[in-house]
Amino acid sequence: MLKYDTKESRDRKVVLKDVDSQCVKKCIDFIYSGKLEIPDGSIIELLHVAMMMQLDDVKQAVSNILEESITIENYFSTRNVGDIYGLTDVSLRCRIFLQENIMEISDQAGFESIDKDHLLGLLKSGELKLWEEEKLALSLKWIDKCQSKNEYLHEFLKVIKLDLIFPAYLQQMLETHPRISNDSELYMLFSGHILKASVKAKEDNDADKLIILFDGDTKCLRSFNPITEEIEKFHGAKFDFPMGFTAISLDSYIYVFCKAKSVHRLNFQRKNSKWERMNDMICDHGIAPSSVCSTGSIIVIGGTGDTEKADVERFDPSVNQWFLLRHKPSAISNASLVSLDDSIYCIGGWRDGIEVSSFCRLTPSSAEWVDLEPMRCPADRCGVVAVDQEIFVTGGYGYSEDDIFHNVECYNVTSAQWTSLSSMNLPHCINSAYRIGNWIFVVNEFWESHHIEKYDLLNKKWCNMKKKPSHLFDVCASVMVKL
Structure with missing residues (x-):
C-alpha cells in the first residue's frame, strides 16, 4: 500500500478502521517478537486484522489454533470462518470432522446449512x-x-x-x-x-426344511428339497402301515395315524431310530384321520371316507396320552385342518353324501366352535396351509371322484373374506400344502398322480418346477420337517 501513489503513501500513514486495537497491537508485537498472544474471545478479530495487514504467519497461526479447537458446538462457526477467510486447512479439517461426527453435528443449529449435494455425496x-x-x-x-x-x-x-x-x-x-x-x-x-x-x-x-414323501412302492421315506427340487432317500426305517394313513410332524418326530385307531412315530433326527407304536386313539376316526398340530399337542377331528364323526381328541406326546374334547357341533368326514395362532380351522369335507363348503374355527383352550363364512367351492380332502393371517386351500374332490379341482381359495382372517386365486396347473385331489420361504408347495397324494406344484407368494402365480423327479413313485402321504 505504501509503495504506490496513494494517500497512505503520501502521508506515510495507514488508518485501520473498525478493528480491535488490542488485536492490532498483538499483530505488531508478533512482527517484532515472532510470538503471538491471542486475546480472550478475539480470535476472529485477530484473523481479520492479520488479513488486513497481510500477515500470513499470523493467519497460519490462527488457522492452526482453529483446526485444533473444533468441537461439536462450534463446528458451524469454525467452518464459516474457514470458508470466509480462505483457510484451506481449516476447511479441510472441518470436512473430516463432519464425517467423523455427523450424527452429533446434526443436532446443532445450522445443520440445514450443509449443502444437499455435499450431504448426498457423503x-x-x-x-x-x-x-x-x-x-x-x-x-x-x-x-x-x-x-x-x-x-x-x-x-x-x-x-x-x-x-x-x-x-x-x-x-x-x-x-x-x-x-x-x-x-x-x-x-x-x-x-x-x-x-x-x-x-x-x-x-x-426355513432353510433346513424338507418335505418328506412316503413311497408306497418301496415303503421308504424320501425327502424333497424345496431349494434344489431333488428327491432323495431320507431315512433307513421302512414303514409297513396299511395304505390309507395321514402324517404330521411335531418336534423331532413324524407321527402317522392309521385306521383302527393306531398311531406310530419315528424320531427322524436319529439315524438308527425305528418306528414305535404309541397309545391308540380313543375314537375310531376311520382311515387317514384328519389331524393337526396345535401348541405342542396333536388334534384329531371327525371321520374319514363314509364315516362321519363329531369326535374330537387331543394327544399329549409328553405323556403318550389321548384326551377327549367337546364334540364338534356337526359330524364331518374328510375335513382339512390348519392351525393358526391359538385356533384350529376346519375346512370343507363330506357330509350326508356330498362335499360341503363349511368353514369353522375351534379354540382348543375353551373347546368353543364358531361357524365362519363358507368356502366358495364345496370340496373335501383339500390341501390347506396358513401364511401369516391368510389360509390357502388347494384342490380337493368335488361332487364325484372324477371331479378333481384345480381351484385355489384364500381366506383372510383379518377381513374374514374369501378370495379366488389363479388355478393350479394340474388337478390335485388328496393333497397337502406347505409354506416354505416365499413358496407354497402342493403335494398330490392320490394313487399314481404324485406331482408337486409350487406357488410364488410374492408374484401370486403358479410356477413350473425347475426339474422333473428323476424317478416316479406312489406318494401315499407327506409331511414337512425341520432338520
Whole structure:
C-alpha cells in the first residue's frame, strides 16, 4: 500500500478502521517478537486484522489454533470462518470432522446449512461410517430442518440401502414419520422392503426344511428339497402301515395315524431310530384321520371316507396320552385342518353324501366352535396351509371322484373374506400344502398322480418346477420337517 501513489503513501500513514486495537497491537508485537498472544474471545478479530495487514504467519497461526479447537458446538462457526477467510486447512479439517461426527453435528443449529449435494455425496461415497438406519434418520432430519419438499427425500433414498435396514425400524418410520406415511410412493417403497425382509427372514428360518414323501412302492421315506427340487432317500426305517394313513410332524418326530385307531412315530433326527407304536386313539376316526398340530399337542377331528364323526381328541406326546374334547357341533368326514395362532380351522369335507363348503374355527383352550363364512367351492380332502393371517386351500374332490379341482381359495382372517386365486396347473385331489420361504408347495397324494406344484407368494402365480423327479413313485402321504 505504501509503495504506490496513494494517500497512505503520501502521508506515510495507514488508518485501520473498525478493528480491535488490542488485536492490532498483538499483530505488531508478533512482527517484532515472532510470538503471538491471542486475546480472550478475539480470535476472529485477530484473523481479520492479520488479513488486513497481510500477515500470513499470523493467519497460519490462527488457522492452526482453529483446526485444533473444533468441537461439536462450534463446528458451524469454525467452518464459516474457514470458508470466509480462505483457510484451506481449516476447511479441510472441518470436512473430516463432519464425517467423523455427523450424527452429533446434526443436532446443532445450522445443520440445514450443509449443502444437499455435499450431504448426498457423503452418503453415497461411503465416507460416513454409519449404519443404513443412521443414514435414513440423518436424511430425514436434514430435510425436516430445511423444510424441504419430499422430492429431496426421494433423492436421498436412492443412496440408502433400505434392504439392509431392520424391518422393525422401517415399520416404525412408516408409522411415525408423516413424510413417509403421507407419500404414497414412499409408503409403497417402505412396505415392499418390509415384506421382502419378512420373507427373507422366513426363508432363513426355513432353510433346513424338507418335505418328506412316503413311497408306497418301496415303503421308504424320501425327502424333497424345496431349494434344489431333488428327491432323495431320507431315512433307513421302512414303514409297513396299511395304505390309507395321514402324517404330521411335531418336534423331532413324524407321527402317522392309521385306521383302527393306531398311531406310530419315528424320531427322524436319529439315524438308527425305528418306528414305535404309541397309545391308540380313543375314537375310531376311520382311515387317514384328519389331524393337526396345535401348541405342542396333536388334534384329531371327525371321520374319514363314509364315516362321519363329531369326535374330537387331543394327544399329549409328553405323556403318550389321548384326551377327549367337546364334540364338534356337526359330524364331518374328510375335513382339512390348519392351525393358526391359538385356533384350529376346519375346512370343507363330506357330509350326508356330498362335499360341503363349511368353514369353522375351534379354540382348543375353551373347546368353543364358531361357524365362519363358507368356502366358495364345496370340496373335501383339500390341501390347506396358513401364511401369516391368510389360509390357502388347494384342490380337493368335488361332487364325484372324477371331479378333481384345480381351484385355489384364500381366506383372510383379518377381513374374514374369501378370495379366488389363479388355478393350479394340474388337478390335485388328496393333497397337502406347505409354506416354505416365499413358496407354497402342493403335494398330490392320490394313487399314481404324485406331482408337486409350487406357488410364488410374492408374484401370486403358479410356477413350473425347475426339474422333473428323476424317478416316479406312489406318494401315499407327506409331511414337512425341520432338520
